[in-house]
Amino acid sequence: MSPMNGEEKIRADLEVALSQRVNSVRPIPEGHSGFTYFVDGDYVLRLPPPGARIAGPADVVRQGRIMSALRGAGLPTPAIRMMSSDPSVDGRPFILMERVDGARIEETAQREEARDIAASAVNVLKRMQALPIEQTGIGDEEPVGLRQEMMRWAMLMQRAPEELTVRAAELGGLLAVQVPVERTPTLVHGDYHYGNMLFRGADVVAVLDWEIAELGQPLLDLGCLCSMTVRRRFADAPSPGGALAIEMEELFTLYGVDAGEMRWYVALSLYKYAAILGYNLMLHRKGRRPDPMYEGLTGTIVGMIDEGITLL
DSSP states (O other): OOOOOHHHHHHHHHHHHHTSOOOOEEEOSSOSSSEEEEETTTEEEEEOOTTOOSSGGGOHHHHHHHHHHHHHTTOSOOOEEEEEEEEEETTEEEEEEEOOOOBOHHHHHHHSOHHHHHHHHHHHHHHHHTSOGGGSSOTTSOOOOHHHHHHHHHHHHTTSOGGGOTTHHHHHHHHHHTOOOOOOOEEEOSSOSGGGEEEETTEEEEEOOOTTOEEEOTHHHHHHHHHHHHHTTSTTSOOTTOOOOOOHHHHHHHHTOOHHHHHHHHHHHHHHHHHHHHHHHHHHHTTSSOOGGGGGGHHHHHHHHHHHHHHO
């Protein structure tokens, strides 16, 4: 008997975990991180990377707890069918969630008004932030302060290709001397952009990918949305976050925040995404996580750092 390939092993193990037949497991083509699969067309399976230490972004069960808590509070996240911390599917923990009937941003942006899409995203964000911390699924964790947030991305930036991050230290210095007064902590998605949402019409029907969620400053997530506006300036580069045609000032108005306060948060988001993209490019070039998309983002990485400096 020939050995099972990866997807066959996942299917067989999932049958045991669920105590029922599983007909198909196939990778989801969209997205550029994580190990996510359609299961029988009705469910989505999420696994950590093989051999990863189960912490931080690899802690899929933590992501499941957050989504389950938010769905219980009426927020648009997938329903969790099952989750297990035991290494029971291909030697890894897992979450199995219901597949949401919704369109991705690329299709939605072609059919709906940009302001309507943005208004729904901001409305969901504000509802999420109004949720008491003890109802977030991670209420026992310590909130992350802004200086700690900055250091996280500064450490990641150090692992990006040096030729692309020449001005990163300059931006980091400007951020460090202009840290704003902190607000009351809330749940923070951490990667809150249109590419991590599904839509029905212009309405957000699911917020996905809770890998780097935390308790922290609420304006961080609005900064993520604003950074997608900046990415539109790099028209020839891929933008999985959704190149929605809306200006930052409109997002400030929808949320109800002063442009002066948001300038720092947008600059930090640009710094963060430059670090993430640069780190993923490094992984691609070293063959540790091949994804040629990142080679098309070298100008975006440099441009984001430059735009952050201009903002400050």
